[in-house]
Amino acid sequence: MDVMKVSKQLEKMMTEDSLDDAQALELLKVLQSQSISLEDLEKTRIGMSVNKIRKQTSSSDVSTLAKKLIKAWKKMLDSASNKGSKAGKTSSADPPESKSNSDSPVAMGDSPNVPPKQEPASPAETTASVKTESASAEFSARSQFVPTLPMPSNPVRSKCVEMLCRAMQKNSEDADEDHCQRTALSIEEAICSEMPQLDSKYRNRVRSRVANLQDTKNPSLCANVMSGAISPEKLAKMTAEEMASDKMKELRQHFTKEGVRDAQMSVNSGTTTDLLKCSKCKQRKCTYNQLQTRSSDEPMTTFVFCQHCGHRWKFC
Incomplete structure (x- = not known):
């Protein structure tokens, strides 16, 4: 074969x-x-x-x-x-002189002490x-990963422990190998106790921990886990939002507030009417605003918002 x-x-x-x-x-x-x-x-x-x-x-x-x-x-x-x-x-060393060369007489003008030319x-x-x-x-x-602690007998679980250990070692150069393996075993054991079937949910849970632990833009998570500020049992149950970095959390909060503000403005502002019919849900519960988006001699543009399904459209 x-x-x-x-x-x-x-x-x-x-x-x-x-x-x-x-x-x-x-x-x-x-x-x-x-x-x-x-x-x-x-x-x-x-x-x-x-x-x-x-x-x-x-x-x-x-x-x-x-x-x-x-x-x-x-x-x-x-x-x-x-x-x-x-x-x-x-090839870089001096080649030994042959017997014939040592026995042959030195020609006139030649120096017997000059070494032969080296071949590169x-x-x-x-x-x-x-x-x-x-x-x-x-x-x-x-092939350098050799576990120093007892690994799970199940090959899937042992592979997950190895992935978690490598993720912590990647984001923490000075981390102790035994400490990383011990922490990885605790994290995997906590996940396995919640999902003993080792199905796709178990693997997705492990993958999300690995991705966040080895994220170079979020080194605080790995540092907190290694220092004990976040216990392995807590890390095993944390959501993606909880594991995100502080910068990402602030960005998500900003987008959430902005989306809520835009939604409130769209719903609260405007004039309610039943003369307009939504093309998606066929309901007549709509609000509209009129703005002058073109030159003054052109008609105003009407912006309509359906309060039933959230569909928006405009017409002149």
Whole structure:
């Protein structure tokens, strides 16, 4: 089976509600039997998928095999990067003198102490070294989350805890990893106690907490949660309006007051009449105002507001 096909199947399994451990174990065995090159790892990003399977699975066999594969691939990346760095050092070092050159007499005018001309490293070797080192760093960075506290056995819950922890770490650079994980576990547990079915409402609730915690325009929310000013139980039940930043709250209040004022002006001002009929609700409960919007010799413009459905129109 092609490595790309295996990678797509693993990604498809992670989007499902429950992970099929038997199918995951079979796909990992297929990867173990194949010889995967560095180019395949960079192209398919199979290492990320295997690492996610390792975190979500509840089977010890799947977890053990995934760890072996990740360890083997990391060794391959490290060896490739070491080869690239050694090639660069060898090309920049002085080449040893050959035996024939040491035995041959020095020509007249030549200096025996002048070292031979150094050959610069080829662009291909330099590019290969940089490419392998960047791939190794990217692979290690994407698989760096290792929980230090006991995680929920359910893969969906453990994934939600990881998302919450990463959101707090993103918006708080100096945050302690254990403290972030402990807070994330408390938040997820509070949400799960309210929504034990782990349905779409549960996931939407977790996503809204993650989006607000990692919002760089609202750092006060994450700081209050980390300091304990907002408890995890309270954060689990807060609405989007309550989690918004102070600037956003002021802006929403301004728009609300402005909308209420405009609505009151439209309803209270104007002359009530039943001669005009609304084209939407067919009711005759309307008010109208007349303004001179054009030149003085033109007729006035009539603005009509339906008090039944709120429809507005104008005519001359």
